[in-house]
Amino acid sequence: MTPPLDPALLDRLPPEVRAVLEAQAFALSAERAHRQHLESEHAALQACAARTAAEKAVMAAENTRMKELLEDLAPLLRQLRLARFAPSSEKLDPDQLQLCFEDLEQAVAAVKEKHREKDAPGAEAEEAPATGKRRGRPTKEEAPVRRSLPKDLPRIEKRIEPDSLICPCGCGQMVQIGEDRSERLDIVPAQLRVIETVRPRYACPKGRAGIVQAPPPAWLIEGGLPTEAFIAWLLVSKYADALPLYRLSQILARSGVVIDRSTLADWVGRAAFHLDAIVRRMMEHLKRSTKLFMDETTAPVLDPGRGRTKTGFIWALTRDDRRWSGPGPAITVFTYAPGRGGTHAEEILKGFDGVLQVDGYAGYNRLTKAARTGGKPITLAYCWAHARRELIKATPKTGSPIAAEALARIARLYAIEKEIHGRSAEERLALRRERSAPLVADLSAWVREQAARLSPKSRMGKALRYVLKHWDGLVRFLDDGRIEMDSNPVENSIRPIALQRKNSLFAGHDEGGRHWACAASVIATCKLNGVEPFAWMKATLEAIAKGHPQSRIDELMPWNFRPLAAG
Numbered sequence: 001m002t003p004p005l006d007p008a009l010l011d012r013l014p015p016e017v018r019a020v021l022e023a024q025a026f027a028l029s030a031e032r033a034h035r036q037h038l039e040s041e042h043a044a045l046q047a048c049a050a051r052t053a054a055e056k057a058v059m060a061a062e063n064t065r066m067k068e069l070l071e072d073l074a075p076l077l078r079q080l081r082l083a084r085f086a087p088s089s090e091k092l093d094p095d096q097l098q099l100c101f102e103d104l105e106q107a108v109a110a111v112k113e114k115h116r117e118k119d120a121p122g123a124e125a126e127e128a129p130a131t132g133k134r135r136g137r138p139t140k141e142e143a144p145v146r147r148s149l150p151k152d153l154p155r156i157e158k159r160i161e162p163d164s165l166i167c168p169c170g171c172g173q174m175v176q177i178g179e180d181r182s183e184r185l186d187i188v189p190a191q192l193r194v195i196e197t198v199r200p201r202y203a204c205p206k207g208r209a210g211i212v213q214a215p216p217p218a219w220l221i222e223g224g225l226p227t228e229a230f231i232a233w234l235l236v237s238k239y240a241d242a243l244p245l246y247r248l249s250q251i252l253a254r255s256g257v258v259i260d261r262s263t264l265a266d267w268v269g270r271a272a273f274h275l276d277a278i279v280r281r282m283m284e285h286l287k288r289s290t291k292l293f294m295d296e297t298t299a300p301v302l303d304p305g306r307g308r309t310k311t312g313f314i315w316a317l318t319r320d321d322r323r324w325s326g327p328g329p330a331i332t333v334f335t336y337a338p339g340r341g342g343t344h345a346e347e348i349l350k351g352f353d354g355v356l357q358v359d360g361y362a363g364y365n366r367l368t369k370a371a372r373t374g375g376k377p378i379t380l381a382y383c384w385a386h387a388r389r390e391l392i393k394a395t396p397k398t399g400s401p402i403a404a405e406a407l408a409r410i411a412r413l414y415a416i417e418k419e420i421h422g423r424s425a426e427e428r429l430a431l432r433r434e435r436s437a438p439l440v441a442d443l444s445a446w447v448r449e450q451a452a453r454l455s456p457k458s459r460m461g462k463a464l465r466y467v468l469k470h471w472d473g474l475v476r477f478l479d480d481g482r483i484e485m486d487s488n489p490v491e492n493s494i495r496p497i498a499l500q501r502k503n504s505l506f507a508g509h510d511e512g513g514r515h516w517a518c519a520a521s522v523i524a525t526c527k528l529n530g531v532e533p534f535a536w537m538k539a540t541l542e543a544i545a546k547g548h549p550q551s552r553i554d555e556l557m558p559w560n561f562r563p564l565a566a567g
Contacts, residue, residue, distance in 0.1 A: 030517065079361055095395035128213055156186075158520035192255050195227060220545040225259075228545055231271050232537035234264060240518040240533050242499045271496050272515035274544045279521045281553050286319055288448035290354040291482045293318040294364070296340060297497055299513050312513050313340045314497055314520075315348055318490040320528065324425045324482055330528035332493040333521045336513035342366040350374030357381040357487045362468050384410060384475030387466065394463035398514045402460055409443045417485050425481030432478050440475055493524045522558060529559045536561045 010073045071240050116444055165174045201213040220228050241253075245264045250261050286292060295318050301312040315337055322329045337344040342363035349356070349367065353376045358364045360382060367378040395403040416436050420428045454461035467474070477483040497520060522540075526533040540556050548556060 027214060072229070125363065149185060179361070190233075192252070194255055207473055212524075217352070218545040218547065220274065220541050221267065224267070226267055228541035229538045232534055232541055233265055233536055234267060235271055235525065236534045238268065239516070240496070240523045242496065253505050259516055268519075269511075271516055271541065272518045274541070275518055277550070277553060278540070279333060279518050282331050282521065282557065284524060285328070285557075286317055286333055287349075287352040289319045289328060289352070291319070291321070291323075291357070291480075292352065292354065293320070293357045293487050293537045294345065294349075295359065295487060295490045295494055296361075296406055297494050299336060299497070299516065301338075301513050310338075313337050313344070314494075314513070314517055315344060316490050316494045316497075317348065318493050320489040321482070323421055323484060324428055326425075326482070329557075330525070331559075332524040332528060333491070334494075334524070335496070335515035336517040338360055346373060353378070355379045355381055355476075355483060357383065357484060357490075359383050359487060360466065379476070380473050381476040381483045382470045382479075383485075383487040384413070384474060385488055385491075387470065387474060390463040390466045391460075394459040396459075400460060402464075403456075406447070406450075406464075407444075409439065409446070411444075413485065418515070427481070429479075431483035437478050440478060444475075493528070495523070526558045526561075529561075529562050531558050532563070535563050539563075 026078045166172075167174050190380070197217060199214050199216065201211050203209070203211045213220075220231060226234070234248065237248055238245060244259045245268070248257060249261045249264060294315065296313050299312040301310055313336070315335045316332060317335070317502065318330075318332045319328060321328055322330060335348050340363065342365070345364060346366060351374060356364070356367065356378050358380060364380055366372065368380055370377055388407060391403045391406050395399075413436055415441075417429070420431050423431075425471045447467055451461060451464040451468060454464065456462070456465060477485055487543070499514075521532045526536050536558055543556060554560065
């Protein structure tokens with residue numbers, strides 16, 4: 001830095017030289033100040049850039065964190081939507097799939113009808129009736145393929161004779177040489193009727209003997225209003241068709257019959273009491289099995305003391321050995337319990353020893369302990385459908401090659417199961433060991449390799465570890481031809497419970513939950529055995545009303561039901 005000029009020396013200089021020097025000194029000072037200002041601005045800009053870079057780094061980190069959170073939340077949202085609005089299975093129900101095409105099929109049918117009327121002979125000359133309906137018949141190609149109607153349906157024959165049977169040639173009356181018959185399906189809407197029982201009293205005209213009168217018929221509800229058929233309709237409507245009692249009361253009111261919901265509930269409770277013995281006998285049949293399915297679902301129950309509902313559970317126990325041609329009939333029994341703890345499963349399964357196929361719920365693990373109460377340790381077989389579901393839940397919206405590969409490998413196992421469906425347990429076991437076991441061994445190595453590569457905190461990593469955690473139970477089907485790859489039979493039985501829960505919202509109390517389980521048990525077992533629930537319910541309630549002996553209760557089991565022929 002240049003030292004400042006000595007003022008004493010400046011005074012000795014000529015004025016003009018002094019002015020030049022002062023001017024130069026001022027310029028240098030101004031330049032130095034300007035340089036310092038620029039340096040300070042540069043430093044400020046560098047500090048600002050550093051702050052911006054730091055903020056950008058923070059924002060980038062936050063953005064990355066939000067993306068990871070979004071990837072975690074998106075599958076959870078999908079699960080929530082499925083849990084709220086869709087079936088528990090990852091496959092779309094065939095009936096729901098058909099709903100997508102109903103409107104389109106209706107539109108196509110309307111267009112076909114329009115063109116058929118337009119192309120009918122004489123359509124232009126003939127004036128359309130007020131209804132817009134013409135007499136033209138559909139062509140052979142347009143006519144729908146009809147299935148034969150059941151022979152036991154009542155038939156009403158309507159004969160249509162020509163206006164005249166006099167032969168035009170004058171020979172007299174024509175003779176029949178044949179006939180055309182066609183069938184159309186008709187319906188009479190549900191009709192209420194009153195059965196009035198009349199019991200005449202007879203006496204000796206001379207007064208020498210007493211009075212004779214037939215005894216009154218047996219009623220399920222003594223002195224009650226409903227017949228056994230009405231009670232059967234009530235139970236089937238509520239527990240098979242998921243119609244709450246208040247809706248049934250409204251349906252009856254449309255026909256002019258006003259019955260309070262509380263009265264309907266009283267009849268349901270009485271019927272459930274009489275059906276309880278049948279359900280207990282069904283449970284005895286189940287516990288003699290060597291292989292069962294089990295699952296549970298929520299059953300909200302009103303908790304009056306707290307002014308809200310509490311969560312009860314309906315446990316389903318199913319035997320369906322038709323896939324391996326087992327000897328026992330298919331049965332489902334539901335049991336209401338106030339909770340989901342494994343103690344309830346242990347209580348329900350007292351007296352059962354064998355293989356139990358379940359989902360991955362840890363509450364079942366207590367059944368495998370040597371200290372299990374009510375029997376020997378149970379062998380658990382797990383469900384491949386649940387394992388597959390975990391992989392699907394973990395798959396991001398953009399897809400995952402790991403999930404795609406895993407699902408493809410599992411699909412190959414299911415293809416083999418489809419081929420061996422209905423064969424004996426021995427045949428199934430031999431074919432599984434020959435064809436499925438190598439695929440399972442390859443799948444095991446592949447899953448372990450992928451799990452080692454992925455973070456255990458990632459969703460796919462958790463899904464793969466779920467599979468490995470339950471691996472021993474998942475591969476148990478390779479050692480026993482009676483075991484299925486999944487627990488779908490019991491899930492199929494439990495689905496109507498979810499519909500009933502949605503429509504009824506909750507049961508009124510714990511006893512209502514037990515009645516729910518009782519009625520649902522006999523209806524589900526009827527469906528498994530191809531029995532029409534109303535026909536069985538009506539016949540069974542009538543038999544109970546007439547005093548069917550307890551020693552012959554097996555005759556009332558749904559799988560032993562034989563409907564009477566019409567007429």
